[in-house]
Amino acid sequence: xxxxxxxxxxxxxxxxxxxxxxxxxxxxxxxxxxxxxxxxxxxxxxxxxxxxxxxxxxxxxxxxxxxxxxxxxxxxxxxxxxxxxxxxxxxxxxxxxxxxxxxxxxxxxxxxxxxxxxxxxxxxxxxxxxxxxxxxxxxxxxxxxxxxxxxxxxxxxxxx
Amino acid sequence: xxxxxxxxxxxxxxxxxxxxxxxxxxxxxxxxxxxxxxxxxxxxxxxxxxxxxxxxxxxxxxxxxxxxxxxxxxxxxxxxxxxxxxxxxxxxxxxxxxxxxxxxxxxxxxxxxxxxxxxxxxxxxxxxxxxxxxxxxxxxxxxxxxxxxxxxxxxxxxxxxxxxxxxxxxxxxxxxxxxxxxxxxxxxxxxxxxxxxxxxxxxxxxxxxxxxxxxxxxxxxxxxxxxxxxxxxxxxxxxxxxxxxxxxxxxxxxxxxxxxxxxxxxxxxxxxxxxxxxxxxxxxxxxxxxxxxxxxxxxxxxxxxxxxxxxxxxxxxxxxxxxxxxxxxxxxxxxxxxxxxxxxxxxxxxxxxxxxxxxxxxxxxxxxxxxxxxxxxxxxxxxxxxxxxxxxxxxxxxxxxxxxxxxxxxxxxxxxxxxxxxxxxxxxxxxxxxxxxxxxxxxxxxxxxxxxxxxxxxxxxxxxxxxxxxxxxxxxxxxxxxxxxxxxxxxxxxxxxxxxxxxxxxxxxxxxxxxxxxxxxxxxxxxxxxxxxxxxxxxxxxxxxxxxxxxxxxxxxxxxxxxxxxxxxxxxxxxxxxxxxxxxxxxxxxxxxxxxxxxxxxxxxxxxxxxxxxxxxxxxxxxxxxxxxxxxxxxxxxxxxxxxxxxxxxxxxxxxxxxxxxxxxxxxxxxxxxxxxxxxxxxxxxxxxxxxxxxxxxxxxxxxxxxxxxxxxxxxxxxxxxxxxxxxxxxxxxxxxxxxxxxxxxx
Numbered sequence: 001x002x003x004x005x006x007x008x009x010x011x012x013x014x015x016x017x018x019x020x021x022x023x024x025x026x027x028x029x030x031x032x033x034x035x036x037x038x039x040x041x042x043x044x045x046x047x048x049x050x051x052x053x054x055x056x057x058x059x060x061x062x063x064x065x066x067x068x069x070x071x072x073x074x075x076x077x078x079x080x081x082x083x084x085x086x087x088x089x090x091x092x093x094x095x096x097x098x099x100x101x102x103x104x105x106x107x108x109x110x111x112x113x114x115x116x117x118x119x120x121x122x123x124x125x126x127x128x129x130x131x132x133x134x135x136x137x138x139x140x141x142x143x144x145x146x147x148x149x150x151x152x153x154x155x156x157x158x159x160x
Numbered sequence: 161x162x163x164x165x166x167x168x169x170x171x172x173x174x175x176x177x178x179x180x181x182x183x184x185x186x187x188x189x190x191x192x193x194x195x196x197x198x199x200x201x202x203x204x205x206x207x208x209x210x211x212x213x214x215x216x217x218x219x220x221x222x223x224x225x226x227x228x229x230x231x232x233x234x235x236x237x238x239x240x241x242x243x244x245x246x247x248x249x250x251x252x253x254x255x256x257x258x259x260x261x262x263x264x265x266x267x268x269x270x271x272x273x274x275x276x277x278x279x280x281x282x283x284x285x286x287x288x289x290x291x292x293x294x295x296x297x298x299x300x301x302x303x304x305x306x307x308x309x310x311x312x313x314x315x316x317x318x319x320x321x322x323x324x325x326x327x328x329x330x331x332x333x334x335x336x337x338x339x340x341x342x343x344x345x346x347x348x349x350x351x352x353x354x355x356x357x358x359x360x361x362x363x364x365x366x367x368x369x370x371x372x373x374x375x376x377x378x379x380x381x382x383x384x385x386x387x388x389x390x391x392x393x394x395x396x397x398x399x400x401x402x403x404x405x406x407x408x409x410x411x412x413x414x415x416x417x418x419x420x421x422x423x424x425x426x427x428x429x430x431x432x433x434x435x436x437x438x439x440x441x442x443x444x445x446x447x448x449x450x451x452x453x454x455x456x457x458x459x460x461x462x463x464x465x466x467x468x469x470x471x472x473x474x475x476x477x478x479x480x481x482x483x484x485x486x487x488x489x490x491x492x493x494x495x496x497x498x499x500x501x502x503x504x505x506x507x508x509x510x511x512x513x514x515x516x517x518x519x520x521x522x523x524x525x526x527x528x529x530x531x532x533x534x535x536x537x538x539x540x541x542x543x544x545x546x547x548x549x550x551x552x553x554x555x556x557x558x559x560x561x562x563x564x565x566x567x568x569x570x571x572x573x574x575x576x577x578x579x580x581x582x583x584x585x586x587x588x589x590x591x592x593x594x595x596x597x598x599x600x601x602x603x604x605x606x607x608x609x610x611x612x613x614x615x616x617x618x619x620x621x622x623x624x625x626x627x628x629x630x631x632x633x634x635x636x637x638x639x640x641x642x643x644x645x646x647x648x649x650x651x652x653x654x655x656x657x658x659x660x661x662x663x664x665x666x667x668x669x670x671x672x673x674x675x676x677x678x679x680x681x682x683x684x685x686x687x688x689x690x691x692x693x694x695x696x697x698x699x700x701x702x703x704x705x706x707x708x709x710x711x712x713x714x715x716x717x718x719x720x721x722x723x724x725x726x727x728x729x730x731x732x733x734x735x736x737x738x739x740x741x742x743x744x745x746x747x748x749x750x751x752x753x754x755x756x757x758x759x760x761x762x763x764x765x766x767x768x769x770x771x772x773x774x775x776x777x778x779x780x781x782x783x784x785x786x787x788x789x790x791x792x793x794x795x796x797x798x799x800x801x802x803x804x805x806x807x808x809x810x811x812x813x814x815x816x817x818x819x820x821x822x823x824x825x826x827x828x829x830x831x832x833x834x835x836x837x838x839x840x841x842x843x844x845x846x847x848x849x850x851x852x853x854x855x856x857x858x859x860x861x862x863x864x865x866x867x868x869x870x871x872x873x874x875x876x877x878x879x880x881x882x883x884x885x886x887x888x889x890x891x892x893x894x895x896x897x898x899x900x901x902x903x904x905x906x907x
Contacts, residue, residue: 018460018509020478028433028476032419033425036598037477038549039632043843046549072880088416093306095408095809098817099245101417101422102596133841134549134599135245138854140813149321 005066007032008076018064022056023065025046026073034074034104039134045131048105049073055112055128074104075113087111090148098135106131110145119149167259180553207276211238212275219468224389224603225278226332227256229384233363233377235262238272242570243411244600246873248324249808250409254806255328257397258402259336261360262376268301269410274592283339298668307602324806329869337392342383347374350382363479370538397804411596423567424553424629431555431625432890434618435480437487438469438610438638441836443494446470454483463487466617467599471623478630496695496836500643505540507692508646508667524684529661534650535723537716538566540898541708542830544701547848550598551635554609554621555627558583563590563619565612568597574606582616602700608640620690636846637838640699643668645708649716659722659735664712667691669698670800677771678713679742680735695836700837702821703874706772710878711826711885711899714768718886719895720728728767728886729755741865745776745799747767752861753780753797764792764885768879768885775802775870781855783887790889791827792903795857798876803867812860815876819858822880824849828902869900 004013007030016025021040026032026049035058036047042057049058050072076087084092087110097103106129113120113128120128125142133141146152212222215238219231228236237256243249253269256262272278342358347365348355351372359366366373397404414420438444451463454472459479466470470489475581554567556579563583569575569592574591583590597604616626630638647666655658661684666672669691678685701707721731729750736743746769750756759765762784769778782795798815805811828847832839840846885896 016630017478020476023480024476028478031427032418036422036549037424037629039843040481041632041842041844044549044848054833078417084417086509092408092412093415095412097412097595098246098247098813099599100411100420101548104414104418107416122856129851132549132848132850134601134821134848136549136817136824136854137813137851138820138851139816139858141851145401147599154417 003063005069005071007071008073014063015081016063016081018062020061020063022051022058022061022066022071024050026057026058032073033077036101038102038105043132044102044105045109046102048107048108048131050108050112053112053115055100055109076109086109087114087144089147090144094140094144094147095136096140096144098137102131102133102135103137106133106137106141110141110148113130114145114149119151122144168199171670187275196609198854201502202700205268210275211278211387213244214275214278215465219512221315221380223342223384224335224388224836226272226335227260227339229339229376231377231380233263233265233266233375233736234476235363235376236261237267238278238685239269239327239331240272241592242271242568242572242597242600242604243603244570244597245336247409247411247807248873249411250810251324251408252328252332252478253410254402254405254407256332257322259392260340261331261362263334264402266298266363267834268602271594272755274576274594276573277717278573279529286686289523305638312745313388315350324869324872328806329522333391334390335388337390337394338390339383341389341392342386343379345386346383350374350379351679357471369688393886399471403806404804404808406807409810415894420596422550422553422598423555423876424550426553426566426595428555428557428620428625428879431627432473432475432616432622433463433477433480434470434471434626434628435474435477435484435631435634436445436466436469436614437484437489437634438863439491439494439498440838441491441493441496441695442638442697443496443836444468444491445494445567447492449487449489451487454486457486457839461692462622464618464621466614469614471628473617473618473626480629481631485666492899493836494695499695499836500834501542501832504644504692504694505646511667511690511692512646516690517665518691519673519689520686521613521673521688522678522684522686524661524686525603526661526663526686527581528649529652529684530663531652534652534661534663535720536648536650537719537895537897538646538648539712540716541644541711542832542899542904543644543696544638544707544825545636545831546599546601546603546699546701547829547846548601548603549600549635551632552604552613552630553627554611556615557625558619561585561589562611564593565591565596565615565619567602568595568604569606569609569612570597570602570604571606572707576604578609578612579616582613583620592629601702602704603640603701605640608697608699608802610638618899620895632843634715636831636840636842639838640697642707643670643705644694646714648706649712651716651720653720653724654685657726657731658736662686664688664709664716665690666709666712668705668708669693669696672709673717675704675706676709679769679776680715680717680732680772682739683876691786694833695788695835700816703772703877706770706878707822707825707881710768710770710772711881714770714882715885715895718768718882718889722889727756732767732769734815741801741863742769742776742866744800745778748780748861748863749780749797749799753795756781762891762892764887764892765890766883766890768881768883768886770875770878770882772875772878773871774868775800775872776873777815777875778880779883781880781887782884784891785888791884793823793853793855793884794835795859795861796855796883798859799863799870800875801865801867802870802872802875804864804869805862807861811862811872814872815860816858818876819876819880820849820854822877823853823855823884826881826901827853829904830900890898
């Protein structure tokens, strides 16, 4: 059956099995491979996207559930003119990624947190940023979120 | 050093040195004798020619395999290492570009093709030196000979914290310097001036007197025809412009906007997706499977039975995994049904009690030295999983007698050779296309290449390209784990509060001797390995055996200090050589952490110092206990002596990440076995530390001792677990001897 929704501002109509997770529809049907497969059980957050602005782990949402909804993926964060989102810029400035595989999900989670809280506190960062990073980039993620929201990074010393 | 150094590398490791095996495979079987007699060129002629053929087009010129200068002045560096996220490729580019005096914004770094012309000479050089115990001796061995060794071993590996210290120092700096000399000589001829009047900067050769300059691009064609100096002088570090600078990593921009392409992301037209389940008990075989339930799933096209696994091929991953989950395959257990976590620990205890080690190292008469009442402690650590964020994914296509494979492995060249072996094709018919790797930590090394074999077998019987993806469940259950290990440590501390004798009896599959450096200066010390094979393969897990050995020795040193009534830092100082690098690292971390100053109620401070991969790392951790009994790390202070640092910010990131990986494993990670099979299935029961558990404060400091460069990717890990355990003891009086600290619920 056809499932209609929008991705990064563009309308899409997919012929897909309704139980196919949104993750695989994005990656395999739409070629949006910036959203990653990590665990398949919503435990790691590598597949995080925004569904109607809410942070969502797309590996555990059937594509039929997003009919009529608006999806934003890492590929849709840049401005129309190609400029990076402030959070993406902060990620480069803090040299956050190591292997980089989880970072699309981390950035989507950070953007959602900032949209919700404005200037997230350390506790809010701890509570919201539950995505797993095996390389251990957490101190720099915290620093980048603070920098992107105009907060001094004094609360957490990242790089020496 | 003698002009004609003689290195004899034993073809097979004797029993007593079993732990060397993981390194021996690198150069095993190659005897290196009288190496100084070989000719002088950067790599041997054939390799250089083949490399040039593989990388250069019109207007492009190849230098010593690893460097290409184009007439438009752009510079491409070919790295034989896979940047798993350590930033090592940026570091390598910094090293070559520094000596070349290249314009940094015109430097591009790409993966070297997985072809033998690009086998890694620097690695052969580094490991030869390390194994012979004489790092200096390698300087007499010409590149041409190392190139030959590396190619004979299909050596293109990333591991052993080797990229910068071996490839960088042994090869890339020299390639940069030698090429710079060739460009200068070419310019001197063309301008009719003495070479001594020329300087280089930003990819130009400049003659200040006449205010003229030539770009490297303009000189490249002629310079490439020259033979290069095999042993060019390197820059004085005080003139560095790129090295020792925190330049931004080259790979990061593509990792923040979703454009970075990992093996998982590869696709080609007509590609199908497969997923697989191997025998849960390693060593077992597939005994039966009814394929019908999978074939009934929409999108499933084929079920393929392998000797020890069943694979389902579908239109996409969801079809394939749904099909696989619909199956009820049965597997034999390979005779391993009696193997469990408890049975392995029991066997370890029995072996140590019996006292017949498979290998021994150390000095002095330990039995007499220990006396009748030594301090004694027993420690146990579990199997650990790498849990890299990108599960295995390789795409393979067999067509017209050629096999192409795309994906990320720590040794692309060995992967290619393995695929050739499994497919029966000539190596020339197989191409491995290296892609970005989403984490590895030792998991994607060539000795554990089941996925290469699996995808090759699938591709050889499918008429279309196939991407094989391991589910996270498969990835956790079929790991190449850091070994489960146990140790009984004993020591005799004399009336002067000095250790008179020290014994470390440890049991696990392989010897830890190759990756373990015992730093203390003791009159009598024995390290004895008790060998017990389980059905699991012994993996290389970030810092290899240094994790458990670091935990044993640094926990026990803490116990000894308390039993002697001496401060833990002071006690360690008393057993380190005066004036040593170790002592300076320890003193510096004590000073930076405010060791000895008061702490809030319930907070304890712990110290640990471990040398691994020639780098010395000490952590001081401040920790307390949460209401639920879990440990809370408040602050970490780290001091590192890696000799010198190429990119301070990237190195800091490695220490931060290594520390967190060490803490994560100490706090919560364990792979357990029952009936020979792994009990964990996903991140739900193999918990990785998250943001809230990571240290909110981490002070990282480097000491630039100028010693031979050590590794930076791994050495931050080993002291983390003992520093935390020691801090918890200081906070609570309870000693952690078994890891993980949180004994997790079984799946």
